[in-house]
Amino acid sequence: MLSPQKNLDTYFLEARRDLLEVAAMLDRYDRSVEKEGKKADDESRLNSLIEALALLSKKEHPESNRTEQLLVHFAKVS
Amino acid sequence: MQIIQPHYHAIARTAQDYERMAMSGVVAVCEPAFWAGFDRRYPETFIDYFAQISEFEPTRAAEFGIRHYCWVAVNPKEAENKELTNEVLRQMPEFLEKPTCLGVGETGLHKSTQNEIDALQAHVEIAIKHDQLVLIHTPHLADKAHGTKTVLEVLAGMDVNPDKIWIDHVEEQTIESVLDAGYWAGMTLYPVTKCSPRRSVDILEKYSNERLLVNSSADWGPSDPFTLQESIVEFRRRGHSLQEAVEIYHNNPCRFLGQNPKWDIKPITISEE
Incomplete structure (x- = not known):
């Protein structure tokens, strides 16, 4: 590493x-x-991206699992 | 579609690039003098380099049906060596007479030091004296905004014709000031460190396209000559017509470079038969 x-x-x-x-x-x-x-008639993808950025903007992620969190988050949007 | 690659460092690339560019519709490339990745120590090294891009490289491109043009200058990184710069500048005018040399470039700034500014002024003065086009490099990354502002300040103090000056490597934070001052603005598309193909199309959609050039500036570093074609594909994907694409990726270079009579490729119109 x-x-x-x-x-x-x-x-x-x-x-x-x-x-x-x-x-x-x-x-x-x-x-x-x-x-x-x-x-757009459906802004769910836009909102999903903004929420993802908010998640990333938190500096502390004790489990170092931002990627996993984002994948779970994005799975909510088709 | 016929494409012009306005900024391309052919000596750092393979013949396969030429072949693939030809297959993709590239009809001409323009090669500004640039940094070799190390600081050259002798003026004679520059002279050989200028001979390479003004005499040899056109023959290599011609093998693939591509026209090759060049520009000559001492790049900003090596402009810190004043003695070398002055000697190269003294010998440079003979290369401006070469049949494929389009002007003075790429001069410009890297760290915006006083030596770089002095060299930029000296290059522009030679261009004015010999009625040449000028291609100006602007700094990378964190130095870009400040360096571009300094370039504009230097030019504002000189008797230049903005029509004949192309300021390259603009991005979203610098393009407006360049266009507002009346200069041509170039977008250089790199995989990581400069503008991207998609962002270039955003810029094309946002600003009047009359003085915009798009290039890949492929060189010996992480770069790709086909970022230019990526930009074209993205432009067309967004619904812009073939003629609109031709205007940007072929005709605009013709309009700027055609101010030098050595450039004889004319703007084209696509027939709608």
């Missing part, structure tokens, strides 16, 4: 890229809403 510092140094840029893609996807949704003048 990599050291804590090596983990951050190795994976930070890829995680940064992935978060930027999420941000871009949310911006894309907002712009489409603005263009069409209405929200």
